[in-house]
Amino acid sequence: MPHTPTSTSGIRRLEQSLERHAQRFGELRRDLEQLEYFCKGTVLKRMMKCGKAHCACASDPTKRHGPYFELTYKASGKTVNVRLSPEAAPLYRAASQQYRKLKILFNRLEKLSQTILRHQAKLAQSQRRG
Numbered sequence: 064m065p066h067t068p069t070s071t072s073g074i075r076r077l078e079q080s081l082e083r084h085a086q087r088f089g090e091l092r093r094d095l096e097q098l099e100y101f102c103k104g105t106v107l108k109r110m111m112k113c114g115k116a117h118c119a120c121a122s123d124p125t126k127r128h129g130p131y132f133e134l135t136y137k138a139s140g141k142t143v144n145v146r147l148s149p150e151a152a153p154l155y156r157a158a159s160q161q162y163r164k165l166k167i168l169f170n171r172l173e174k175l176s177q178t179i180l181r182h183q184a185k186l187a188q189s190q191r192r193g
C-alpha cells in the first residue's frame with residue numbers, strides 16, 4: 064500500500080466517519096436480532112389441471128383445481144419444488160420473506176464491515192507513523 068500522509072484533520076474526519084459507520088453497524092445488528100425463522104425459496108400458488116379429458120378443467124382455465132401451494136428453491140443448481148399444505152403456505156411465505164431480509168442485512172453488514180476495516184487500517188497506519 065502506498066504511504067499517504069494523513070493530516071490531523073484527516074485523522075479526525077476518519078475517526079468521525081468510523082464512529083458513524085460503527086453506529087450504523089450496531090443498528091443493522093439489532094435488525095438481525097429481530098429476525099424470525101427463515102427459509103430459502105418462494106411460495107407459489109398454483110391451479111392445476113387434473114388430466115381427465117372430460118373434466119371442466121381441461122378446457123376452462125377458471126375450472127382448474129386448487130389452489131395448491133409449493134415451495135420452490137434452488138439447490139446445487141437444480142430447482143426443487145416441495146408441496147405445501149394450505150396451512151403451511153403462509154408460514155413458509157413469511158419465512159421466505161425473512162430469508163430475503165436476512166440476505167439484504169447480510170449484504171449491508173458486509174459492505175459496512177469492509178468500509179470500517181478500511182478506515183481502521185488507515186487509522187492504525189497513521190498512528191504507527193505518528
Ligand SMILES: [Zn+2]
Binds near residue numbers: 113114115118119120
Ligand atoms: Zn379436472
